[in-house]
Amino acid sequence: MSRTFVYARVSTTDQTTDNQLLEVKGAGFHVEPQRVIAETVSGSTQASDRPGFQKLLERMESRDVLIVTKLDRLGRNAMDVRQTVEHLATNGIRVHCLALGGVDLTSAAGKMTMQVLSAVAEFERDLLIERTHAGINRAKAEGKKLGRPEAVDTTKAVQECKTDGLSQSQTAETLGISLATIKRHWNKAA
Numbered sequence: 001m002s003r004t005f006v007y008a009r010v011s012t013t014d015q016t017t018d019n020q021l022l023e024v025k026g027a028g029f030h031v032e033p034q035r036v037i038a039e040t041v042s043g044s045t046q047a048s049d050r051p052g053f054q055k056l057l058e059r060m061e062s063r064d065v066l067i068v069t070k071l072d073r074l075g076r077n078a079m080d081v082r083q084t085v086e087h088l089a090t091n092g093i094r095v096h097c098l099a100l101g102g103v104d105l106t107s108a109a110g111k112m113t114m115q116v117l118s119a120v121a122e123f124e125r126d127l128l129i130e131r132t133h134a135g136i137n138r139a140k141a142e143g144k145k146l147g148r149p150e151a152v153d154t155t156k157a158v159q160e161c162k163t164d165g166l167s168q169s170q171t172a173e174t175l176g177i178s179l180a181t182i183k184r185h186w187n188k189a190a
Contacts, residue, residue, distance in 0.1 A: 043076035062092030078118035158185040
């Protein structure tokens with residue numbers, strides 16, 4: 001007999017998994033509370049490195065079903081999502097994604113969907129990189145200075161403290177900025 005589990009994830013502590021759980025319930029699934037794994041961890045952390053996901057893997061058995069609301073709950077990049085789904089499929093666990101119409105990602109149709117989504121994600125990433133490089137090149141051609149603006153006021157304040165005879169540590173405390181920042185500005189001309 002198969003059991004149904006839910007994996008809900010948010011990235012920051014000011015977010016909750018409540019909407020994801022409501023979405024699962026709204027899709028007609030009744031999942032026992034002990035089979036709901038909710039965690040707060042960045043999507044950039046691989047699924048295999050997440051404590052809650054590890055706990056989920058330890059509890060799930062062949063023929064169980066894992067429900068996620070969106071693919072990005074499993075991982076931020078297509079490679080991690082694909083590896084996670086393949087790992088689950090190898091263990092006989094089906095993965096249903098509500099955002100994809102509840103398709104079982106371990107089925108033939110689900111695998112094809114994953115491949116198409118991976119290709120689209122890679123294409124979008126390549127376009128983003130191209131646009132970023134084009135924008136940087138355009139800005140350089142227009143003579144714009146790139147990067148963080150120079151902290152002239154910080155240099156001036158540090159130099160004033162230095163002139164007043166304060167040490168680097170005292171200057172950091174006085175100005176309320178890190179010692180590393182003080183050291184960067186200590187020997188600059190204001």
